[in-house]
Amino acid sequence: MTKLFFLLSGENETLPAAEVRAVLEAEGYTYSNPEVLDQVLRLESDAKGVKAVQIRSAYTRVSAQELLVAEANYLAISNAVAKTDFSAVLKKGESFVVRINRIKNYADAEINTMTLEIKLGRQILDQTPGVTVNLRNPDKTFLGVITTSKLILGLKLTDITSKTFSERRPRKKPFFHPSAMPSKMARCMVNLAHAKVESVLLDPFCGTGTSLIEAAFIGCHTVGVDAQRRMIFGTKKNLAYFGIEAEGLIFGDSRKIPLVRVDAVVTDPPYGRSSSTLKSTTIQLVKDVLVSAHALLGVGQRICIAAPKVLNITRLGAGLGFRHVESHFAYVHHTLTREIAVFEKASQ
Numbered sequence: 001m002t003k004l005f006f007l008l009s010g011e012n013e014t015l016p017a018a019e020v021r022a023v024l025e026a027e028g029y030t031y032s033n034p035e036v037l038d039q040v041l042r043l044e045s046d047a048k049g050v051k052a053v054q055i056r057s058a059y060t061r062v063s064a065q066e067l068l069v070a071e072a073n074y075l076a077i078s079n080a081v082a083k084t085d086f087s088a089v090l091k092k093g094e095s096f097v098v099r100i101n102r103i104k105n106y107a108d109a110e111i112n113t114m115t116l117e118i119k120l121g122r123q124i125l126d127q128t129p130g131v132t133v134n135l136r137n138p139d140k141t142f143l144g145v146i147t148t149s150k151l152i153l154g155l156k157l158t159d160i161t162s163k164t165f166s167e168r169r170p171r172k173k174p175f176f177h178p179s180a181m182p183s184k185m186a187r188c189m190v191n192l193a194h195a196k197v198e199s200v201l202l203d204p205f206c207g208t209g210t211s212l213i214e215a216a217f218i219g220c221h222t223v224g225v226d227a228q229r230r231m232i233f234g235t236k237k238n239l240a241y242f243g244i245e246a247e248g249l250i251f252g253d254s255r256k257i258p259l260v261r262v263d264a265v266v267t268d269p270p271y272g273r274s275s276s277t278l279k280s281t282t283i284q285l286v287k288d289v290l291v292s293a294h295a296l297l298g299v300g301q302r303i304c305i306a307a308p309k310v311l312n313i314t315r316l317g318a319g320l321g322f323r324h325v326e327s328h329f330a331y332v333h334h335t336l337t338r339e340i341a342v343f344e345k346a347s348q
């Protein structure tokens with residue numbers, strides 16, 4: 001087990017840390033001692049898990065091997081650095097740089113990030129034989145994150161770019177509809193549902209196909225259902241735009257899905273605002289889709305579903321044979337906060 005930490009996006013308070021944990025779980029990596037700080041998740045796991053997080057995660061910026069944690073003041077940091085053997089990760093002949101990232105304005109009275117970068121650079125240089133500093137093209141980068149009252153310093157393992165997500169935002173797709181979900185959120189939901197490579201993921205309200213696209217990008221087979229023909233054609237167009245084969249697109253009703261088994265369900269039913277509930281209500285559609293999903297999933301498999309917070313969907317799943325795993329809340333605008341709930345099928 002390696003001590004790791006992940007620098008997380010500040011786009012949501014709880015989704016990013018939950019996503020990292022879900023990716024590790026989906027890919028079969030056990031982890032221990034998770035600790036969530038503001039925009040940082042610390043845990044111990046197999047270092048290979050960071051690759052999976054790099055490939056799959058929407059809300060992780062950087063992953064690192066943790067080397068030390070200190071109170072965020074110069075003296076405590078210098079003492080902790082003195083006790084750390086950098087030669088374990090920085091070999092003779094290698095170059096390095098130190099980069100410090102401050103979350104919000106934590107410890108800004110105590111620490112100037114540029115001063116800390118220089119101080120740490122000197123100290124690591126002094127205590128590690130045969131290494132050099134290279135600011136432009138270093139062999140190794142030590143990343144320090146100041147969050148809450150702590151500095152966490154580690155060896156950067158992967159950098160994660162969110163560029164590909166912005167290329168897939170709803171307005172960039174050939175078929176756009178205002179009800180479309182942001183691609184990062186859809187990817188995160190796919191991860192929370194524990195979708196795996198080669199598994200079958202269903203979105204029973206697929207709309208413009210956002211979740212199908214995000215699932216296909218991590219290697220899932222996908223099936224989308226929508227009760228509006230134009231949405232099905234629109235999804236087909238969007239999938240084709242990203243070179244994804246439309247394996248299963250059904251113009252039909254989510255309450256009567258003509259399938260036998262799927263491995264994960266990710267969905268965002270209509271809220272009756274920008275997308276119509278087609279003579280039903282959101283709450284009824286959520287109940288009905290939970291019943292359909294229960295019949296299609298195996299025990300232990302998951303549905304990740306979004307709905308307006310006011311509906312309190314957490315209470316619905318339990319009565320329908322699901323265990324409520326977790327819920328997260330995402331503010332959209334003053335009249336809409338989404339609840340993103342994860343349920344696991346508890347029994348047949």
Ligand SMILES: C[S@@+](CC[C@H](N)C(=O)[O-])C[C@H]1O[C@@H](n2cnc3c(N)ncnc32)[C@H](O)[C@@H]1O
Pocket residue numbers: 179180181182204205206207208209210211225226227228231252253254255267268269270271275276277278
């Ligand atoms: C909120 S939108 C989904 C948006 C989608 N997540 C996206 O990112 O594009 C909900 C979709 O549910 C569809 N819908 C409404 N009632 C349905 C039903 N009974 N069965 C299947 N689809 C339905 C609507 O046509 C709409 O496209």
